[in-house]
Amino acid sequence: MQLYKNQQLKVHNSLSGKKEPFEPINEGHIGMYVCGPTVYSNVHLGNCRTFMSFDMIFRYFKHLGYKVRYVRNITDAGHLENDADEGEDKIAKKAKLEQIEPMEVVQRYTVDFHNTLQQFNFLPPSIEPTATGHIIEQIEIIKEIIDNGFAYEINGSVYFDVIKFNETNDYGKLSGRKLEDMIANTRELTAQSEKRNPQDFALWKKAEPQHIMRWPSPWGDGFPGWHLECTAMSTKYLGETFDIHGGGMDLKFPHHECEIAQSEASSGKSPVKYWLHANMLTLNGKKMSKSTGNNIYPSEIITGENDILSKAYSASVVRFFMMQAHYTSILDLSDEALLASEKGYYRLMDGMDNVSKLNTGASSDFDVKSWLQKCYDAMNDDFNTPILISQLFEAVKHINLIKEGKESITEADKTLLQNTMTTFVHEILGIENQAAAEDNSQTLSGVVELLIGLRNEARSNKDFATSDKIRDELIALGIQLKDGKDGTTFSLK
């Protein structure tokens, strides 16, 4: 189904700073590149949020019927610790620290990355290329940039000539910076640099003898600069110009700015039609930082083994929490906020469980069709998941009213409602019903039904001590009884 023909999507393009109608370069097809993690430590919760935003975007594109090629790289080499001069590879540093091979570091944290994303119900990207697997492609781009006169070699290293580039192109157009300002604000460099100008960045760095990760090149043994891999891999798999490039806000400068420069300097074309940037996640109102202890890992939230939160929260709740904020807004994670989201999450899940049980009638008090379009309108407005969720709660309200017999719904509307809820919650937001998936087994419901029966017996005998005991001890086990007009049901908390 090519839904995209009927839904006009708008996206916030960081390049223009405006919301623009989304029109892919090739009709029906989308190329999307997202900067993936550097696998030198456990994946950070803030990274998870960024990737989750793009996972949702990927899901929505697919839902609209686009054929999407989603490329998310793994950075397993090449990122220097700083851009100045004498940098060390983050991975090489970690390898030294742990006394293992660099590729062991890479393997360990790539596995952690995949495991974590799986817990949060991520869809795998179409291609997940690695930097070390594309050294040749990176070297080829450097050659092109040198041939076009925008890079120079010194002592086995190659640098991008930003000032030269800025004469014919606009360096800083993405991040709103002006080269003159950057030059004026440059600080004194402590180490002497072989770069012509401090703004220049490395395309290829010569490997010192002790450097473990190294590859041969026309300029001697070395390793690629930190912005080059994304240019090489996005060009290889998506072409010189593609639709969407995403990443965290923190990558806007210099990383994405340099990517634009590299592409324009090699192919002569601006690489990306729409730049999308996901905003940061803070913890208790402050930035996350390992050094101050204001930091939490995804696994620590799920297990509850941390000093920051009062309890454990399921991956589904965390995902729901993140989807309640717009991807371009800073989101603050706190115990209070998670607690509130958890309750809302269960309310939504209960609502979804109840749809199938609704009795149908001759007419509908709930205009499902116009509600459905409101859901699309929310997503079409730059993937506004908070508004979508508010619409989902609107539906929950009607579901509950129908359940209580205060409103009615036709069979056709009920089916449409059920399908739409499933589509938006599970397929697009990627939120699962964790409790139901985990242990809502036949045996359990049989046992609880039995207890409900015993409790009702006690109640009709006015033996409230017994009936309350059953109710209270079940709630202590996480099973909530719900007394309604048509008897008692239960749900897991």
Added chain:
RNA sequence: GGCAUCGUGGCCGAGUGGCUAGGCACAGCUCUGCAAAAGCUUGUACAGCGGUUCGAAUCCGCUCGAUGCCUCCA
């Protein structure tokens, strides 16, 4: 210091020149043996100070504060 994003009711979080976000919490009511669950009702908020306008929380300026990048940190 520069650039960027932002500052919304008790909390989280949308929106944006005049008209309802939503969730959680709180209160009242309905329901109940009492509760819980569910439903209904209520909240007139938009950092501060100026300016533009018939009208601004929404536009402009300044101030303060937060977060990100520029510098190791996601």
